[in-house]
Every structure is written in structure tokens, then in C-alpha cells.
Amino acid sequence: MDIPEMFLLADAILIGLDNVTDGLVVYPAIIRSRFLEELPFMCTENIIMKIVAKGGSRQEAHEEIRVLSHQAASTVKNEGKPNDLFERIRKTEYFRPIWDDLDSMLKPELYIGRSIQIVERYCGPNGPVEKALAPHQDYVRQSTTAELNV
16 A cells, blocks of 8 residues: 555655746856855855864864854844855954955855766766656657646
């Protein structure tokens, strides 16, 4: 009894996913904008490591970053203002040893790892995904959005 029910559940999940993504439009500029808004928060671990490399205490650096991150997040969430974490870091004397390094830490490519290469390798032309879908191209082209009625 459970196995057929699981297949029906998987089918319903895929139909729901199809309904959500049908007509999906991706705007790279908006994605980049959102990414850049969050980038200062993503840099915090690197900031801590830089401070420690220059002789600072990991616990103290973590606490300083934690406090400033919460303040910046509050400004973004409660006041709708831009993320000002790096400005706060630049005004905090504790971080003086790395002030000159901050701008070089705000490069998005430092935080995306190998994701571009992985997607291109697996989803690009002649990749495993393309090869797996090749026998089913007629079906994919003819398919329409399904409706899930509960």
C-alpha cells in the first residue's frame, strides 16, 4: 500500500513543482542585486579569519561580527535601508588591522565556489543531464502544465 502511495506523492510533488516553475522568468540583474545585498553577511567568516591571521582572538572577532551583523540586519529588515555592515566594520576600531582588506573581500566570485563550472559541466551541451533527457525530447516538447486537484 505504501509504495503506490509514495509514487502518487512523488507525482503530486512534481506537478506542484511544474505549476510553480511554469512561465518562470529569471532576471539575472535582480539575482545579482539580491546577492550583493547579502554579500557582506557572507563575508563575515573571512573577516574573522583575517583578524585571527593578524593576531586577533577568534572569540572576540566572532562576538564583534555578531553584534555588528545583528545591527546591520535590523537596519535592513526593520528600516528597509541598505546593508551597512561593512560601514559598521570600517567604523569599529577592533577591525582596524583589516580595514585595507575589506574592499577586496567584497568580490562575489570568492563566495560561489565551483557552482558555475558544476552547472556548465552537468547541464551544458553534451552533459549528463542533456544526454539523459535526449531520448525524451519529444515528450518534453509536447508536455503542458498539469493541474493538481486535491
